Amino acid sequence: MDVMILTGAGQIGMAIARRMGYGKKIVIGDKKTENAQAISKIMNDAGFDTVPMEMDLSSRESIKNLISEAQKYGDIKMLVNAAGVSPSQAPIEAILKVDLYGTAVLLEEVGKVIAKGGTGVTISSQSGHRMPALSPEADEQLAVTPAEDLLKLDILQPENIKDTLHAYQMAKRCNEKRVMAESVKWGERGARINSISPGIIVTPLAIDEFNGPRGDFYKNMFAKCPAGRPGTADEVANVAELLMSEKGAFITGADFLIDGGATASYFYGPLKPEV
Numbered sequence: 001m002d003v004m005i006l007t008g009a010g011q012i013g014m015a016i017a018r019r020m021g022y023g024k025k026i027v028i029g030d031k032k033t034e035n036a037q038a039i040s041k042i043m044n045d046a047g048f049d050t051v052p053m054e055m056d057l058s059s060r061e062s063i064k065n066l067i068s069e070a071q072k073y074g075d076i077k078m079l080v081n082a083a084g085v086s087p088s089q090a091p092i093e094a095i096l097k098v099d100l101y102g103t104a105v106l107l108e109e110v111g112k113v114i115a116k117g118g119t120g121v122t123i124s125s126q127s128g129h130r131m132p133a134l135s136p137e138a139d140e141q142l143a144v145t146p147a148e149d150l151l152k153l154d155i156l157q158p159e160n161i162k163d164t165l166h167a168y169q170m171a172k173r174c175n176e177k178r179v180m181a182e183s184v185k186w187g188e189r190g191a192r193i194n195s196i197s198p199g200i201i202v203t204p205l206a207i208d209e210f211n212g213p214r215g216d217f218y219k220n221m222f223a224k225c226p227a228g229r230p231g232t233a234d235e236v237a238n239v240a241e242l243l244m245s246e247k248g249a250f251i252t253g254a255d256f257l258i259d260g261g262a263t264a265s266y267f268y269g270p271l272k273p274e275v
């Protein structure tokens with residue numbers, strides 16, 4: 001049986017799993033077991049074949065455990081990584097450990113076992129696009145530093161990270177760079193990996209942001225972006241469907257921005273910060 005691993009039992013993860021996971025065993029890992037169980041029930045009630053598991057993206061051991069459980073059902077054909085914490089939900093260290101380090105380890109470990117013809121997506125963020133360019137050296141460090149050494153990089157030390165938003169932006173920039181580097185290895189196995197960078201998508205995570213210290217900033221962002229509204233998880237699944245299906249066979253190591261034009265407006269429109 002073909003297996004899909006879904007990490008992060010949130011709205012974005014579930015929308016992608018529902019779009020691409022039919023006919024597969026879907027192993028759902030989340031740090032909050034109750035989230036994995038809730039989504040597993042919704043999906044099983046809708047005809048999917050899922051099993052919930054506790055897993056912590058910030059732990060290599062936990063990731064390896066999830067993978068070996070998944071392998072009991074068959075070959076791992078798909079990976080959907082939608083686990084993460086946002087700038088209002090966690091301190092700097094947790095954001096770096098989960099979103100940056102954890103994603104790097106997951107892509108590496110699944111990349112060792114992904115089946116021929118397999119595909120994966122990891123959810124990055126528009127935040128990584130809004131941050132100014134890093135030096136070519138910093139980009140390369142984020143792309144290829146062994147995962148266990150990533151959090152020792154100078155650019156990620158506390159004195160160089162301004163706040164939780166900056167930590168999140170670095171994590172998401174790193175996700176995109178890791179996807180590029182990993183796509184080379186996944187390609188050797190006949191598999192593809194891409195990332196999706198959503199803008200504001202209404203989910204519990206985004207609602208935490210609306211109610212958090214940057215709430216007005218976020219509400220202004222979707223009101224003034226070209227689309228004039230936040231997005232939905234099902235729209236992110238539209239992109240995932242392209243990337244994970246045969247139609248996306250020539251797409252790998254790429255990142256797709258789906259943000260209603262918020263990034264464009266941030267650089268060249270009404271969302272441009274005043275200097």
Ligand SMILES: NC(=O)c1ccc[n+]([C@@H]2O[C@H](COP(=O)([O-])OP(=O)(O)OC[C@H]3O[C@@H](n4cnc5c(N)ncnc54)[C@H](O)[C@@H]3O)[C@@H](O)[C@H]2O)c1
Pocket residue numbers: 007008009010011012013029030031032035055056057058082083084085086098123124125126197198199200201202203204205206
């Ligand atoms: N919602 C948005 O506006 C938005 C925008 C850009 C990017 N994203 C990214 O999309 C991804 C999914 O977010 P969502 O909006 O669906 O959020 P969500 O809160 O609905 O889901 C995230 C899930 O990740 C789980 N999680 C958190 N830490 C974990 C850990 N250490 N190990 C395992 N699971 C863990 C949470 O328990 C939760 O179930 C995140 O990476 C987020 O950064 C979201």
